[in-house]
Amino acid sequence: xxxxxxxxxxxxxxxxxxxxxxxxxxxxxxxxxxxxxxxxxxxxxxxxxxxxxxxxxxxxxxxxxxxxxxxxxxxxxxxxxxxxxxxxxxxxxxxxxxxxxxxxxxxxxxxxxxxxxxxxxxxxxxxxxxxxxxxxxxxxxxxxxxxxxxxxxxxxxxxxxxxxxxxxxxxxxxxxxxxxxxxxxxxxxxxxxxxxxxxxxxxxxxxxxxxxxxxxxxxxxxxxxxxxxxxxxxxxxxxxxxxxxxxxxxxxxxxxxxxxxxxxxxxxxxxxxxxxxxxxxxxxxxxxxxxxxxxxxxxxxxxxxxxxxxxxxxxxxxxxxxxxxxxxxxxxxxxxxxxxxxxxxxxxxxxxxxxxxxxxxxxxxxxxxxxxxxxxxxxxxxxxxxxxxxxxxxxxxxxxxx
Amino acid sequence: xxxxxxxxxxxxxxxxxxxxxxxxxxxxxxxxxxxxxxxxxxxxxxxxxxxxxxxxxxxxxxxxxxxxxxxxxxxxxxxxxxxxxxxxxxxxxxxxxxxxxxxxxxxxxxxxxxxxxxxxxxxxxxxxxxxxxxxxxxxxxxxxxxxxxxxxxxxxxxxxxxxxxxxxxxxxxxxxxxxxxxxxxxxxxxxxxxxxxxxxxxxxxxxxxxxxxxxxxxxxxxxxxxxxxxxxxxxxxxxxxxxxxxxxxxx
Numbered sequence: 160x161x162x163x164x165x166x167x168x169x170x171x172x173x174x175x176x177x178x179x180x181x182x183x184x185x186x187x188x189x190x191x192x193x194x195x196x197x198x199x200x201x202x203x204x205x206x207x208x209x210x211x212x213x214x215x216x217x218x219x220x221x222x223x224x225x226x227x228x229x230x231x232x233x234x235x236x237x238x239x240x241x242x243x244x245x246x247x248x249x250x251x252x253x254x255x256x257x258x259x260x261x262x263x264x265x266x267x268x269x270x271x272x273x274x275x276x277x278x279x280x281x282x283x284x285x286x287x288x289x290x291x292x293x294x295x296x297x298x299x300x301x302x303x304x305x306x307x308x309x310x311x312x313x314x315x316x317x318x319x320x321x322x323x324x325x326x327x328x329x330x331x332x333x334x335x336x337x338x339x340x341x342x343x344x345x346x347x348x349x350x351x352x353x354x355x356x357x358x359x360x361x362x363x364x365x366x367x368x369x370x371x372x373x374x375x376x377x378x379x380x381x382x383x384x385x386x387x388x389x390x391x392x393x394x395x396x397x398x399x400x401x402x403x404x405x406x407x408x409x410x411x412x413x414x415x416x417x418x419x420x421x422x423x424x425x426x427x428x429x430x431x432x433x434x435x436x437x438x439x440x441x442x443x444x445x446x447x448x449x450x451x452x453x454x455x456x457x458x459x460x461x462x463x464x465x466x467x468x469x470x471x472x473x474x475x476x477x478x479x480x481x482x483x484x485x486x487x488x489x490x491x492x493x494x495x496x497x498x499x500x501x502x503x504x505x506x507x508x509x510x511x512x513x514x515x516x517x518x519x520x521x522x523x524x525x526x527x528x529x530x531x532x533x534x535x536x537x538x539x540x541x542x543x544x545x546x547x548x549x550x551x552x553x554x555x556x557x558x559x560x561x
Numbered sequence: 562x563x564x565x566x567x568x569x570x571x572x573x574x575x576x577x578x579x580x581x582x583x584x585x586x587x588x589x590x591x592x593x594x595x596x597x598x599x600x601x602x603x604x605x606x607x608x609x610x611x612x613x614x615x616x617x618x619x620x621x622x623x624x625x626x627x628x629x630x631x632x633x634x635x636x637x638x639x640x641x642x643x644x645x646x647x648x649x650x651x652x653x654x655x656x657x658x659x660x661x662x663x664x665x666x667x668x669x670x671x672x673x674x675x676x677x678x679x680x681x682x683x684x685x686x687x688x689x690x691x692x693x694x695x696x697x698x699x700x701x702x703x704x705x706x707x708x709x710x711x712x713x714x715x716x717x718x719x720x721x722x723x724x725x726x727x728x729x730x731x732x733x734x735x736x737x738x739x740x741x742x743x744x745x746x747x748x749x750x751x752x753x754x755x756x757x758x759x760x761x762x763x764x765x766x767x768x769x770x771x772x773x774x775x776x777x778x779x780x781x782x783x784x785x786x787x788x789x790x791x792x793x794x795x796x797x798x799x800x801x802x803x804x805x806x807x808x809x810x811x812x
Contacts (some may be wrong), residue, residue: 162679383665383683384676386654390662393651400611400649402637402672402726403662411674 217419
């Protein structure tokens with residue numbers, strides 16, 4: 160189906176179903192129940208799941224296939240964001256304009272940064288990309304503040320030309336990003352009994368791009384180009400002595416993944432037309448590395464899972480505070496209750512990084528293949544009988560990049 | 562005029578004259594062995610042929626074209642393939658994928674952005690790869706992880722990959738180094754088969770005299786960076802200069 164083999168087509172359909180039905184899946188608890196705070200089905204967070212999913216899927220095309228670990232991919236996220244907001248300011252509020260310009264601008268940056276950084280490999284490549292991203296961040300903050308509006312961040316204003324639309328709405332408010340009139344913030348809420356499900360226009364715009372991006376990633380993984388990228392990771396020497404030039408292969412992978420990052424940046428500003436320099440900070444670059452490794456580098460679905468996992472933690476886990484804990488452990492005797500809350504305190508709320516860090520370490524140590532490997536092991540427990548173990552191994556080697 | 566002409570090639574590393582005025586002519590469709598004691602400059606010479614090193618002086622011509630100043634992949638695309646001392650294969654890929662890559666490289670050149678078609682949808686390439694695997698007697702291993710094979714099998718795969726490029730010249734750098742006797746004999750048989758059944762020139766660097774004398778049509782003996790003698794295997798065997806180079810003057 161769609162030029163994919165059975166296994167990939169199934170994976171693709173699962174992702175499509177999950178993305179389309181996310182407003183239901185992520186809101187499993189009735190709105191007034193005590194567990195409602197674990198609901199992740201509100202538009203802002205759902206959009207972020209998809210946007211960072213795109214970011215990580217693109218990053219994985221570079222890191223997962225070629226093994227080149229870029230520590231500067233946030234630069235493309237930032238470039239994409241600025242390019243998008245400038246489109247809103249100069250041309251008009253249609254998100255397609257912004258997204259196209261984001262992708263193109265980040266591609267240009269990726270060609271330049273990639274051309275220079277890819278002259279080295281391993282740790283030196285990582286350091287070069289990190290240096291570029293930090294330079295971009297510093298420039299955006301200081302020298303280039305004419306373009307980036309420095310610390311305040313680039314945002315819409317009443318004086319923008321917006322040649323294809325109105326600078327200001329009739330009522331004096333700023334126009335909002337839209338897709339041919341459909342506003343990105345438009346949300347329909349569906350109430351079924353005690354449940355409420357939000358269907359947001361912006362989310363479904365992100366969903367279209369995410370599904371297209373994921374489909375393209377599958378095609379790239381299974382293509383001769385993708386095989387060459389895995390060959391680069393495996394043995395560059397043999398590549399050269401097979402008559403293949405590795406440089407354009409790695410550069411193409413770098414630019415493609417930079418364009419995914421630019422797309423993510425463009426979608427970010429389409430949902431909220433504001434771009435700041437902190438989007439290029441090295442912690443953002445590190446975050447996408449974490450997402451990819453946590454989910455499973457070099458696998459198709461891994462980066463999506465990793466992105467979802469980290470964003471869920473960042474937004475949901477961080478909201479649990481001491482009061483919530485007291486509520487949960489109210490059944491205990493007072494002293495014990497206070498003790499338990501005291502122990503858990505560093506791991507919740509603002510301490511969510513600590514919990515995430517511990518989980519990350521556990522995954523890297525015990526599941527080097529990330530969450531995907533965890534899933535495979537669980538599946539294996541159910542499926543595997545001693546007899547067909549060998550057969551499954553040969554099956555697995557058919558799709559080494561899965 | 563041979564297919565490979567090495568003229569007055571010299572290479573110096575600091576104070577060490579690794580190669581001095583090497584002249585060598587490899588004739589088409591022969592097997593030419595280069596032997597010599599450790600430090601004779603065999604590997605340096607080989608690296609000069611495939612673009613890994615650029616000699617200080619002299620010229621290297623392959624099929625009428627200079628290889629100097631070209632990168633390894635360009636030289637490979639000209640028709641020179643190299644088998645390494647330790648097998649260089651794509652360990653993370655399956656055996657079949659390993660075999661497909663050189664065929665892609667031959668068809669599409671040094672770079673092709675072939676990102677939307679499926680690898681296994683390319684029937685002609687798949688067919689050629691399967692064919693070559695059968696020739697190498699490895700068809701049953703096609704879905705194995707290349708890294709998990711024995712050294713002999715890796716060597717066999719590497720030679721198959723090189724042949725898939727349909728090179729005019731196959732360079733082998735001590736292809737049996739570190740192999741068990743049985744694997745060595747298998748490799749010799751394989752190379753003999755290749756030599757007899759294909760239009761291919763083979764240049765081989767080897768320590769193992771058994772391998773050299775079973776394969777070579779001509780032998781060049783290298784010592785201290787210069788060729789001592791070049792002759793047929795029979796004449797080389799009893800040559801006094803060769804004995805001297807290998808065993809020292811007193812022998």
